[in-house]
Amino acid sequence: MFIPLLIAAAATATNVAPADAVARYAEAIEASSPSALARAFQPSAIMYCTNNGVISATSQAQWKTRLAGTPRPASSSTRLEWLDAGETTAVARVQAVRGDRLFIDYLLLARIGADWRIVGKLCQAGAREDGAGRAAADRVIDMKLEADRTWDDRLLGTSIDPRALIMTVEEGEFVAATSAEWQARYRDRKRTSSGNTFDVTSRIVESRGDIAIARWSFRSASGDWTDRALLMRTPDGWRMMALVFSKEKP
The missing domain is CATH 3.10.450.50 (Nuclear Transport Factor 2; Chain: A,)
Structure with missing residues (x-):
């Protein structure tokens, strides 16, 4: 059997x-x-x-x-x-x-x-390589990293589109939550923590036309983590349209 x-x-x-x-x-x-x-x-x-x-x-x-x-x-x-x-x-x-x-x-x-x-x-x-788009995507990632360091829900909401899913895999199971849910989690964390300490160890960003893709990795007290994201130019500026994070090296 x-x-x-x-x-x-x-x-x-x-x-x-x-x-x-x-x-x-x-x-x-x-x-x-x-x-x-x-x-x-x-x-x-x-x-x-x-x-x-x-x-x-x-x-x-x-x-x-x-x-x-x-x-x-x-x-x-x-x-x-x-x-x-x-x-x-x-x-x-x-x-x-x-x-x-x-x-x-x-x-x-x-x-x-x-x-x-x-x-x-x-x-x-017809999307072509775009240095300006790459720079804009980099700024969005910087904003997300600052939100992670300070548990700033406002910065998190500015860097990630309201429609986006923030995803991970836990013990082989797919887990997803909205940007609004993660903003609420950051507000909760800020009430009990002064901030989050980590060092970015590597980063890749590519942009073509009005779309971009990125991967950044960082090391914290809990280990090595990697975020990967899709980014797009929206009417409100560049935003992450989907993000997946995992406890892994790049």
């Missing part, structure tokens, strides 16, 4: 590496397959795309409905260009060709149990 259970568990782990989740995403688009999309993305993942300053948000249910009613594309490709991965979280840049349009996708990934899933996505057509 024990052995078949192990075999069944292994069979359900379709994405043993972050690149496998990206491959399932590519399969979903090229085959117009909602089931492949479900194997690639966490159900809570939102796709935020920007076009001429207008941001659209697509849930997994909406995306699956769209795929189900769409014929296989005549011309499409989804290619993993860059990946930064730790033990339980990762960020990736993907080049996505859809007909005559070239998109840049930024993906946020987490290992949930034995299975890697995409937990957030940003996209923009």
Whole structure:
């Protein structure tokens, strides 16, 4: 009885590496397959795309409905260009060709149990490397770090979009909360703590067009931690649109 259970568990782990989740995403688009999309993305993942300053948000249910009613594309490709991965979280840049349009996708990934899933996505057509966008994303990260050091809920709310999910993985289980929930936690912490002490050990930021991706790691008294985030230019300025943190080295 024990052995078949192990075999069944292994069979359900379709994405043993972050690149496998990206491959399932590519399969979903090229085959117009909602089931492949479900194997690639966490159900809570939102796709935020920007076009001429207008941001659209697509849930997994909406995306699956769209795929189900769409014929296989005549011309499409989804290619993993860059990946930064730790033990339980990762960020990736993907080049996505859809007909005559070239998109840049930024993906946020987490290992949930034995299975890697995409937990957030940003996209923009024609996005090119942008030094000004990178500098703006850096400033948002600085703001988030200052909020973490001082338990400043106002700075936290300014650095993270109200729609964003803040996520982690605890003992293989996916955990997510809203920005408003974390602001409330910071207010609670500030009542009992004068601040949080840590040293940033490494940081990566990339920006193209109006979207960006980042990873920063830090060391505190509780150990080594890593945050990974998707950032976007919004009508209110640059904000984090999704963030995942984990107790791991980069």
